[in-house]
Amino acid sequence: MIDVVAYDAWVKKGAQPTETVAALYKRFTSGNPFPEKKAQLSKKAKAKLAAEQTAKETPAPASAEAEVTEAVAAPVEETVAAEATQE
Incomplete structure (x- = not known):
């Protein structure tokens, strides 16, 4: 954590904060x-x-598979019916 009051006091006296301290002050x-990071999916996910x-x-x-099944079932029924009429 950063002491914002002390930071302001030092800056008023002429102190120049480092880039890191300035960035922390800006965040606070x-x-x-500390914003939440979004979850990133792995390559597999x-x-x-x-x-x-x-x-x-x-x-x-x-x-398409259902249509093929229906198409195969129809000729079988026709051949069974044809055999029954021949007998």
């Missing part, structure tokens, strides 16, 4: 001397987030 007088976002944006493969 700003009202938020960024990759995972990007993968999740692309998965949400592209649901087409799931619907």
